[in-house]
Amino acid sequence: MERMVKKSSILIGKFVRRVARLKGGGSALPGLVVEKIDRNFLRDTLNSLPEGVVVVSGTNGKTTTTKIIVELLRSQGLKVFTNSSGSNFVRGVIAAILENINPSGRFDFDIAVLELDEAHAVRFVKVVKPKYALLLNVMRDQLDRFGEIDTTAKLLAQIAEATTGKVIINREDRRLSKIKSKAAVKYFGLSHRLLGEFPEDDEMFSEHHFPVSGKSPKAEVVFADFKRDTAVYEIGGERFEASLKLDGIYNFYNAAGALLMAHEILPKSSVGDLMKALSKVESAFGRGEIITSHGEKVQLLLVKNPSGFQLSLKSFGKRNYKTMIAINDQYADGRDMSWLWNVDFRILKNVDVVSGVRAYDMALRLKYDEVHFDKIEEDLAAATEKFMRLKGKKQIFCTYTAMLEIRKILNGRSLE
C-alpha cells in the first residue's frame, strides 16, 4: 500500500514538474504538491539510502562546501544525490528527488548530501534524521529573517541533536563549539597563525580578538596555511598540500570541514586521494564563478552578509580589477541594509559601478569609508553593460538576487 502511494506521488510530482516547466515556473511547486499529498515521501525516499543523509548548514559557504563533499565522495565511487540547484529548502529537496527518481520509485543513490539553510534544516531533521551533519559557522545573515544570531546558533544545535552518526563542527566558532550531541562530535579548525585572518562578527569593529575561554577541543583537520592558490592542511599530524581551483581563503577553510566529512563517511579512503579530488573542485554557481560574455571575462562574487563580504574583500578587494558592487534587497537578499555598515570597505581603492535596487545605500556606505566610486546606476542591465565595456580584469560583488539577474544578463548578452 505504502509503495502505491509513493508511486502515485512520484507520477503526480513529475507531472506537476513538467507543467511548471512549460509555464516557466520554479522548482518549488512540484515539491509543494508532493509534500501536501504524501507526507512520508521525503522520509521514505531518503531513508532508503544505504549510507544515509548528510546535512550541511551554517551561514556562509554552504553551497561550495556541499559541492566539495559531493565531489570528494564521487571521486571515491559513491553515487551521491544532492540539491545542487541551490534551492536549500525542504520543498527544493523534494523537487530535486522528483527529478532523480524513476516512476517505479527506484532512487539509485548511496548517499544524499544536502545544503539546508538553518531554519529549513530544523524543519527537515524533524522528518529525516541525518546520519551526518556539518555545521560551518553562525554569522549575521539576514537577521530580519531569523531575529538574532544566538537564535540561529540554537537552530544549528537542534540539527546536531537530531543527527545519529557524526556531527562535524567548526571549532573556531564560539557559538558552535559549545554545541553538544548524542552523536560523536568532531572538529575542524584553523592554525593559530590563521585565526586572525577570520575575525568573528562580534570582533569586526573591536580592537582585539576575544579571549578563547577554556581549552579548545582537538581538531581532526586543521587549515594550517595558504599561499596564493595553495592550501595546507594538517590531518593526523601530517601536512598535506593542494593547489585549489576554488578562489578565496574562506573556501579553503570550509574545505577542511568537507575533507573531514568525506573521511568520516569513508574512513578507508586515502587522504592523498581526497586531496587530489579537492584540487579539482571548481567554484559553485555565482560563488567566484567566472562568466565569459562577448569574449570578456568577469568573476561573480556572491556576498550575503557582513562576514562573507568582509572575507571576500579580504581575498579579492586589493587586486587590480575593475570592480562593480550590486546590492538588492529582496527577501532572499535581506531587506535591511544595515549590514553594509558592518563591512569595512577601505581595502577597495576604487569602485567603478555601484548598482542594484539599493545602489544608493551602497554608494553612501562607500562615501563614509571615503572609497571613491565612478558611477551609480540602479538598473542592473544598464550597469552591467557599462561595466563590461571597461578594459581590464573584472569582478562583481553581488547579493543573491542581483547575482541571478546579472548571470542572466551576461548569458543573454553572449547569445546576441
Place this chain on the structure above:
Amino acid sequence: MNGGKRSLTILHLYPREMNLYGDHGNILALQKRCKWRGIKTVVVEYEPSKKLPKEVDVIFGGGGQDSGQSVICGDLLKIGGKLKDLVEDGVPTLVVCGLYQLFGNFFKTLDNTVIKGIGVFNLKTLGGSERLIGNVVAESSQFGEVVGYENHSGRTFFEADLQPLGDVKKGAGNNGEDFEEGVRYKNAIGTYLHGPILPKNPKIADFLIETALTRKYGVTKLSKLDDDLERKTRLSAASRPR
C-alpha cells in the same frame, strides 16, 4: 569660524555587546561629518567595569542581542546616575533599540521578568510575541522625514507627556499602536531605527554635532556639507516596501 582646534569626545557605550545591525555606522557618520569640517573626534569605547571619561561631548549607544543586554544591564545600572546627569545637563545623546529601551524605566519581558532601566526617559517597554520588522518612515517636526529599519519585539510606551522623535508614516515605531517613533528629550534622542540612522538622516547627525560644539565652544553654526547622495539614498530607502 573654521575647524581650528575644536575636538569632540564621543562616548560609545558597550560597542562589543551592543553593536547590532550596523549601529557602528552612527559613530562613523559622526566622525566623518566632523572630519569633513575640520573638527577632531575622539571615540571612547566604554565596556563594563571600565571608567567613564571625565569629559563627554556626545553619547551614543546601540542595540544588542538579548544575550548582550543581559551582560551589560548590571553595569549600566551602576553608571546610570552619571549618564542621567549628562543627559539632564544637555549632552547630545543618541540611543538605538536595546539601549533606548534600557534608558527607559524598565523592560518587562513576556515571561514577566523585569529588567531595570536607568530612567533617563520616562517610558516603559513590554515584551511582545511578534517582532516588528521592516522599513520605517517617520515625520519629525525638527528633522523632517526620518528613514530607517526597525527590528524589535519590545513595545515602548511613554509614562509621561513625552515628545516622540516623529510620527510614523510607514512601519510600527514604538509600539505599533500610537503611530509614534522614538523619543526626543532635552538634547537626547531614543529610537528604534537602525539603518543605521545617522548616515541616512544627516540632519540628526548634524544636530548632535552642532549641539555638542555649542555647549563646548559657544554658539556654533555648522558649515554645510554636500548631502545630495544622502538625500537620494533617503528617497530610495523610503520607496522600498515594508
